[in-house]
Amino acid sequence: MKRSIILLFTFCWSWVLAQNNQQTKFVQYVKPLIGTGAVDTNSLSGSNFPGPTMPFGFIQLSPDTRDAPDDPASGYDYNDKTIVGFSHTHLSGTGVADLFDVLLMPSAGEIKLNPGNAKVNRSGYRSSFSHDQETARPGYYQVLLKDYGINAELTATGHTGMHRYTFPASKQSHIVLDMDHSLDKKRGYWECRVIGAEIKVINNHTLEGYRIITGWASLRKVYFHAEFSKPFDSVLMANGNSKPHAVNVINGTAVKAAINFSTTDQEQVLVKVAVSPVSIENARMNMASEVAGWDFEQVSRQCADSWEKELGKIKVEGTLEQKQIFYTGLYHAFTQPNNMADVNGDYQATDMTIRNAPDKVQYSTFSLWDTYRAAHPLYTLTQPEKSAAFINTMVRQYDTYGYLPIWQLWGEENYCMIGNHAIPVITDAVLKGIPGIDAGKAYEAVKASSMTDHPGSPFTAWEKYGYIPEDIESQSVSITLEMAYDDWCVAQLAKKLGKTEDYDYFIKRSAFYQNLYNPKTGFFQGRNKDGKWLSPFDPLSYGGNGGSPYTEANAWQYTWYVPQNVPDLIKLMGGDKNFTAKLDSFFTLANKPGNVNGNASGFIGQYAHGNEPSHHIAYLYDYSGQPWKTQYYVSKVLNELYDTSSSGYAGNEDCGQMSAWYIFSAMGFYPVNPANGVYAIGSPILKSAAIRLPNGKTFKVNVENAGTLNRYIQSVKLNGRTYNKTYITQNDIMNGSTLEFIMGAKPNKTWGTQAAARPAGWGYINN
């Protein structure tokens, strides 16, 4: 009875707190369920997860609806009806699954730790749930597990997940700990395999253990320390299909435990689980440093407060839906890269040794082929300290690995996608003057990564042929185009550091894209070593991931990729008129592309917003004198290809890139070349935006007549003066300028059409 009163009080207090939270300014707009489901079976989920995480936090504690997650890679599909448990690490928005460490699941009644038919129904503790009885907001996730009548609530600190399970009265209440939960090992996906794992009973309220696992990340060591608020009656453990038995330690490759309690009605059992990629000792230390007691509300509030602070860096006004999309996007953009260092700075280096980061942080989850485009420019603008830390981490990979990250997961290279797009990220940050980066050392890493043959980057052939021959390396057109862009970045960084010889060398390589332009077809096309064009050529035909010769795209999509020199691309294509006509065709050619890769979706003609190769293309009309068409297509994407539903993204959210596209574009500008200090102007859809800058200034955007139908810019003022350029610069932003748009339903075909208005710039624009 007394307990019930306490519980009632707790619930009331929770409710009061929840109401308080409702009054906060920014976190209320974050809807973590956006991006958690595909709209239909032919499209991809955003692949976001709904559970709590700190901004850039290591622990990302979230429900998994899949036993052996594959697609969506986040482990949670909004369309699923059951939950298998709550694991502590996830990827947000990726196309490939991994992590899912240390799964907990409460249950009541008879438990089957390892039911016979492992393939079909591995988890004997799965429960149905309903979105009606599910809550997700920054720092908090709640769901009713209907099969057991258990309410599960989750929150997190940087290294610790906190669970609050409210049980029914039962002599058979359990919390399952599953150290075998992972991406699908059974079908050899990414050759995933648990190499070793352990669970140890330390005392009647503490478990510890670890698993060593190879998967998409080649080797992850995951150590945990778990404390329970209520002493358990018994712990049964099993490895694989062994019979669960009462032991104090179990080693194996598929270890699980059932932690058993007797519970009264509405009794709450809290669990806190700290994780470390280094050791059990470090997991203990992480918990001791972050979560002293059992105050779930406090931990949840701290997490929400951290988000409030981060989200508050950009204050926007617009419709409720726009604000929900915007702030959820910012939330997703700040969900990674993740700090992989323990609280003392220990981290696992690429050579699998444990090292200590002098700045106590070591970030990973660098989906660079996606995020160099707009997510990193967003970090440069809003997270300069973290940008520097990201780059310091990348340079540490160079130290042990010999070159910069391509796709870095859990501190390890997985070579997903193409290019060396740590280079634009570093170049952008150094040229924009982000403090805390050793530019000389960073340049050493950039240059080595541009000279050392490595998987996907055959520089010897690059220099010999002036393009990547398809018979040397597949995806050759995409690699050629992106490598030329990266080389342009190296050249800019060399110039900045006064390395003229290097500048000359790399600026020459940055024009190699020209060698794959076929003037007869008007497309970038693949060639072999012998110089012959690959044939037959069909500009509609898709290459898959690793495809030939275009990466997850067709010729139509990749042919626009010369962000370092759009004027030259226009020239190659025969001038403004031809270029514009070709863009028109691109956006209107309805012919179904052949063998479309699953990542391509959100089609407007051949434009596919669901994948990154298209992301800059709508802005290219700015470069050829028809900015109203940029405005048309950008606003079309903003209004039609984003919404607040579970399928609110046009495809995988891609670690912040899909969100960053929205964040920039909704404010009215976008970094077509992510490293030249220039943002092309599109079509702002918000009423206003204000970016709180690290220098204390605020950059403001005000939009008159904002509205779905008013997609066209009528006029622009910068700091009160009429502004006719179709771009702004980094300096405009950092000076705390005010950018004012007047929008209308009809295109103003004179604004921004002059040659001088174009967002050109062969080098970094520093004015």
Add this chain to the structure above:
Amino acid sequence: MKRSIILLFTFCWSWVLAQNNQQTKFVQYVKPLIGTGAVDTNSLSGSNFPGPTMPFGFIQLSPDTRDAPDDPASGYDYNDKTIVGFSHTHLSGTGVADLFDVLLMPSAGEIKLNPGNAKVNRSGYRSSFSHDQETARPGYYQVLLKDYGINAELTATGHTGMHRYTFPASKQSHIVLDMDHSLDKKRGYWECRVIGAEIKVINNHTLEGYRIITGWASLRKVYFHAEFSKPFDSVLMANGNSKPHAVNVINGTAVKAAINFSTTDQEQVLVKVAVSPVSIENARMNMASEVAGWDFEQVSRQCADSWEKELGKIKVEGTLEQKQIFYTGLYHAFTQPNNMADVNGDYQATDMTIRNAPDKVQYSTFSLWDTYRAAHPLYTLTQPEKSAAFINTMVRQYDTYGYLPIWQLWGEENYCMIGNHAIPVITDAVLKGIPGIDAGKAYEAVKASSMTDHPGSPFTAWEKYGYIPEDIESQSVSITLEMAYDDWCVAQLAKKLGKTEDYDYFIKRSAFYQNLYNPKTGFFQGRNKDGKWLSPFDPLSYGGNGGSPYTEANAWQYTWYVPQNVPDLIKLMGGDKNFTAKLDSFFTLANKPGNVNGNASGFIGQYAHGNEPSHHIAYLYDYSGQPWKTQYYVSKVLNELYDTSSSGYAGNEDCGQMSAWYIFSAMGFYPVNPANGVYAIGSPILKSAAIRLPNGKTFKVNVENAGTLNRYIQSVKLNGRTYNKTYITQNDIMNGSTLEFIMGAKPNKTWGTQAAARPAGWGYINN
């Protein structure tokens, strides 16, 4: 010309040194090629390797004749005609292959790093060789690589391998570095897979790198630092089937390098390679601490000197062949366990963290099912410091893993074979008073390992049924018998520590073997949970490795396994007469056993000296009053089942156990119960033996009339007094006693036949 003179001088000096080595007392008898080949395709190789190692050293640098070694597990088969290279880590005498890290191979002419048909002829740098042009002795291995006319010489320190390659004149001289060489990955053997690897060019004479590999050991990290005495002209590197190219770093899962030189005729290129299981930094440190310069001869001499010191602990006289077998046996027994700690004490714990050993050593390669029988008692006697260090390592496994090692490789449990035979090893060492062991902590580990269900050890069933039911755990008869023995050891240790309750508990369990004795057949047989005997029963029928219900043996062989209480076994079998008659049958029953496991060989009737279950059986006649039959069979094994050929062992040498059997037995005694301080007397075949004891005393054995035909003991004196017991005790040895035998061609059927003469002893014999 000048170079030739220097070379001539070097060769002469080598020859002088070699002659000096010939004058040393003990190393001259070691023939590392013993045990390196099987006599025919139906038998197993000793699986020893011929290359140099320090006693108990980490680096075991040896030629590999196999691309993807499997059988023999040492990688070298004397019957092979070609060598693929020289790798730095090996196992000696095991039945399963692993290690083979950091393979170097010199060659000249065109090189194929990765020839097309990877399966058939993976190595494009393989060379023929001939035993005529091959030398192996402690601290030195030499072979002429005939295809290239390159003389290869090897030596080693604890953590560093040193290579001296003498090249012909060639503009295309190479040294291949292969980081992909391993046990057979292609057929998924032990799921072997390289998870990650790197080679880095540090400067024109230094390479560094690592590989992370899963195989028989679940996860090994192998870091190297390599220095070349001659700057190389170029380095080409490849990953898998990629084209070798000139880069300064390569990462991948199958990385190789060709290090290229121009050489003059007879030019020597030296390479030293330090290895660490912890980090490249530690590998560098290991080399700096052990090998400062390029003095190959000095390193080789130091290695030989270390062996001389270790081998000199037992001085024996006998025929040349006996001394060669004996000292090669001692060499093989001291080849492992291996110190896995770097010179600063860093090591990888079972939880894959790096820890530091306070005593700066951490041993592994514990093939305990083999070695607890005689190899560890040999270490207890001759290597007390290392015995303590072995046990400290085992206790450290308990600390992180929850129980003691079963088969520990590279610091990791692989659960090979059965039982928990760290327990007799610890019990033996503690009861014999070896210093440097925390007995209380060791007992904690021993008890936990005897109470905690773990793979192969279902103690809950053990306590419930009083035997291991075959329908709960296969190999149930073997496990029951060996578990009962281990329990006897726990009881003795409990008694020693005054834990009476524990003594009572475990001494009761130690009699559980009785529950599997079927008086109707006179054999230990398997039962299911329901208590019924498994049927049909055929005492000849073999179980394989993991076999049912006998491990690598049949009922005939396992039925003799009650070393803790042979008198009770005699009683079970109906007394001395029946017991002796059954032993007679055992040694004479020529019926071919069914489905013989490959490990069984060296048959005398059903006795199979090639595998461990038989090892104590010939000594059992001592216990039933007919010691002359022990003498007959022991001398028969000594004389017929060991020789100095490449197939000098009757099967796998098993990490020193086959050798330890010979070492004890040739001196005239053997620890039937490895942990009760008693050695049963057999038939000495040496003229004399003297064990230099750690307490400064010397235990001596003198044998009058030693000779192949004089296999029978006529009389014995201990310290000058007539001695009629068929056993001696640990105290007899440690007191520096002198044991004198008079041998003859006819059995003395009165000596040692009295009841009081029998090597009984229910507890540790401390007199």
